[in-house]
Amino acid sequence: CPWQGPYHELTVHEAECTHPTKTGNELMEILDEMDQTRKKEMQLYNSIFSLLSFEKIGYTEVQFRPYRTDDFITRLYYETPRLTVLNQTWVLKARVNDSERNPNLSCKRTLSFQLILKSKINSPMECSFLLLEGPYDDVKIRPVIYHFVFSNESAETDYMALPIVDSVECNKLLAAKNINLRLFIFQIQK
Numbered sequence: 001c002p003w004q005g006p007y008h009e010l011t012v013h014e015a016e017c018t019h020p021t022k023t024g025n026e027l028m029e030i031l032d033e034m035d036q037t038r039k040k041e042m043q044l045y046n047s048i049f050s051l052l053s054f055e056k057i058g059y060t061e062v063q064f065r066p067y068r069t070d071d072f073i074t075r076l077y078y079e080t081p082r083l084t085v086l087n088q089t090w091v092l093k094a095r096v097n098d099s100e101r102n103p104n105l106s107c108k109r110t111l112s113f114q115l116i117l118k119s120k121i122n123s124p125m126e127c128s129f130l131l132l133e134g135p136y137d138d139v140k141i142r143p144v145i146y147h148f149v150f151s152n153e154s155a156e157t158d159y160m161a162l163p164i165v166d167s168v169e170c171n172k173l174l175a176a177k178n179i180n181l182r183l184f185i186f187q188i189q190k
Contacts, residue, residue: 065079
């Protein structure tokens, strides 16, 4: 049974749990789903390990700071100071609930981010990148590898979901004074 919860609710769950009455076929379907999840995780970790064999790899600690727009209805957004990775200058921006009009009316919170290349480059730069929890935060992030070809004409990625495990973890991040993460960039050589 995949149930998780506080110990004092265990007896109530056990009384209501339908897992003990499931048939063998139903249990096999559940186990198959669990196997598929594990396979996807292994594929992700294998992809990360293959990225680690790239010639040009850079990483840095990033600190998102909160800012507010000066619109009529102010919006909260986050931005990092300029940072240098792979001899290029970058900035990360983040927004809450994709800048919906009233994110405070929703208890479900998400963060999305975009990576911006601030340096001028001579030729397109193909990169894979990912954000992970930093050494000073305990937020739970599922690693996701993003891919983008940066050029002088296309220096900003779209906003992508920061793969935080759940809304509770997102609220923990938003309650902090700053958001500390670690950015990895892998340059793909032609």
